[in-house]
Amino acid sequence: MKIIICGAGQVGYGIAERLAKEGNDVSVIDNSAELVQNIQDKLDVRGYHGHGSHPDVLARAGAEQADMIIAVTLHDEVNMVACQVAHSLFNVPTKLARIRAQSYRQPHWQNLFARQHMPIDVIISPEIEVGDVVLRRIALPGARDIVPFADAQVTMLAIDCDEECPVIDTPLSQLSELFPDLNAVVVGISRGGQMIAPRSSDQILLGDHAYVTCEQSQARRTLAIFGKERPEAGRIVIAGGGNIGLYLCRRIEEMMPTARVRVIERSRETAMRMAQGLDRTVILHGSALDEALLNEAGIRNADLMVSITNDDQVNILASVLAKKLGCGANLALLNNAGYHGFTKSLGIDDYINPRSVTISRVLQHVRRGRIKGVYSIQNGAAEIVEAQALDTSPLVGKPLKELELPDGMRIGAIIHEGVVSRPAGDSIIRPRDSIIILALAERVRLVEQMFRVSFEFF
């Protein structure tokens, strides 16, 4: 697949890294010669110095043969124009753009991105993606990560298996016997930094990170079985009132009418903008590192502190300070991957990497075949894939025990006519069923092939 990526910043680099690793033909454009040189030195990609929306630069990068353009520069307008030029001049079939300004995303202006106007197939807004991740963590605070699949019928939960976890050392097959009515499957385990797709005979060990797919309605029960049942956070303090903070607060006001949210924002102008856009949220002006201000925000009685400023160091310190002052749990936004390793030792319960969230969303649309959803876990060590089975798929029509799925893959759920079921040996996948499946990085291509639309289909 020939892919052009406009923007060689953190997100562009991350996407290029993953796509290049999968054997795609990747060209990266950036107007910073330094970034282009850096990406060429480190990855198996072609770099082009220039403006991502200029036709001559796109032509040099091979836009005429490109299957896809991914525009993720810092500027919305450059991304939009790059997609427009790619469409109008080079007829690039698939166009993805990162657009941050919410004005472009307003429902009443959505016609802007219609095929006859500015034909962008997929618009990704990092702020909204990150905000949605935070919302899911607020709703299910026991999980380290929560991802919905199949129109939110199925949820993937990432759970830390610590001393509180009562199912440690229990074989996975025994879990099914112990909880026969539980529609949940452990699809992946991260152990000692290595990702595995477990078999039924494997067991969960202390210190593992388990990736469990379950029916949405059973998410709380699943967490309870893993010893992580916690009430939904009702008193929340948010440090940082930018676009993510505003989106988050709006959604909390809509979805959680009893939640009490306090926001601490350093910029008076931003704080005022937030206050004007919200009804029930209290906006405090000042620094999230100010102990008095944290106390004013009621940090002692807060269930959760969400630190989402633009500054990683502030997020780390604010989270640690909040915990010290009595806050129940904390969640920090960390852009710098270098900090991810020692969050636990600092006392940060959970973190969000916006880069990986965005990359994961972009990659979802790069996958071929009847793949409807993809979520990348453990920095790309594995992917949870939601795909629709076609008549031609090798998975269709046979009981699972006869399929002999290769190692590195595990089916988490089968959705047949809207009904979620746990896969068992005698389960049969029928055409048009949706399947949630975990595939280790080296097996992703195989999953794609399983769900590819072949000529036989027609």
Added chain:
Amino acid sequence: MSAVFNYLGLVGAFLSAVLLFPALIAFGSGETENGISLVLYAALGSFLSITLLVATGHTAMLLDRRTSILLAVGGWILFPLLLAFPISGMFSIDYGAALFEAVSALTTTAADGVGRLEAQPAAAIALRAAIQWAGGLGTILTFLILLGPTSIGGLPKTRRSVGEASGRIATGIHRMAGSLTRYYSAATIFCFVLLMMTGIEPFAAIILSFTALSAGGYLPSDGELFELGNSAALVVISFFFIVAATSVYWHRMVGRWQIENLKRHRESYYLIGSVAVVTALLTVTFATTPGMINSTGPLGLAAEALFNAASLVSTSGLQSSNGVFTLLSPAFVFFVLLVGGGCYSAAGGIKYYRVGAMLFHARHDLSRLIYPHAVAPMRFGTEQYDLGVMKSIWSMFMAAALVLVAGSVLLALMGLDYQASITATIAAFVNAGPAYSDAWAPRGTEGWIAYHDMAIGMKLALAAIMLIGHLEVIAVVVALDPRRILFR
């Protein structure tokens, strides 16, 4: 100044045309002399107005802040002075009493200074109602075109801004005034048709539709409103009271179904909510008042409660029967009247927008006790207000309070009972004339004089309060410090 004369000419021409309606009624009722007299007044008014228009038509029509304020204050003083002449002739009263009637009608206060309507010619009753109707339209236009852009009293700014290029502004004003006049007239005709359908006789239906659309309070004849019509008529009038009390901008949003704007709008919803609350309160009060439920039935009771609630909130002041408001606490009644209707409506009062702003500001200040670093939204619905706007609102509120105190003291000094003075002052200030009645008087108390029995001094004092209230105390501010307002 030429712009002032030009717009005065336009309004004069419109009012002259309005005089033709009572003239028609006069001819239709066989009052030929009154009819000819009104036609002559209309012709004279038209001649003067057209002369002004022709004389100033070629000059620039720039409406700056000073011109706007001058026109608003000057127009509302000049036209009652002129309209007092035909009123004096029709009712056969002296000029002073006619001036009171003119102010009362034009400001939609509808304080009846004449009395004994059964003895009055139909043309006179129609004239007063027609002036009241024109006053309702004039009120909305004054705020929409003249005072809104100046943001006086913290008014939410209208789309027209002061100081635009003269050609553009004149076209915009004419278009706005034209479309609003058509809308107001169509709504009046619709109200008239609905009232006719409820069985009200044509003359009464005309007067009542004029009253409903202008949030006024004139009745076609003596007696009580519920005797004139039925429950359906009360519901129709209530609906148009609410129309008259809500912002014309909101009406346009509804008409064009601008969902996003409608979601953000607040004032009209609070106003309608207030009508619902007062209706519920009155329904309970009526239901627990001995004999009321038996005389009208539950539906009639609810209709009457709705009518009185809508009348109260829209500052009409009209009651379904004399003394209905006295079933409620006087403090509550006068509080609702003082709050008044919505901005850019025909209703009087301080306006929900301002009260909302003051409450939000007060709540913000209170919340600062708990959250000293809190940043407040500083908005009420679609309207943003900064400290400057809040200062204007508080200043207007303080000036209103001063006017109320001074007015009530003045009336008391003139011989009115002090409680009656307060009641009359509030009723005049919020342009809800019928809200003042001797039904409020404690048993055995003297000094609650009906409007038509008041001395000329009292009438003129009340007329001044009506004008001050109608122009949202801007007239007082201009009178106290003309240099600052007009020549800054």
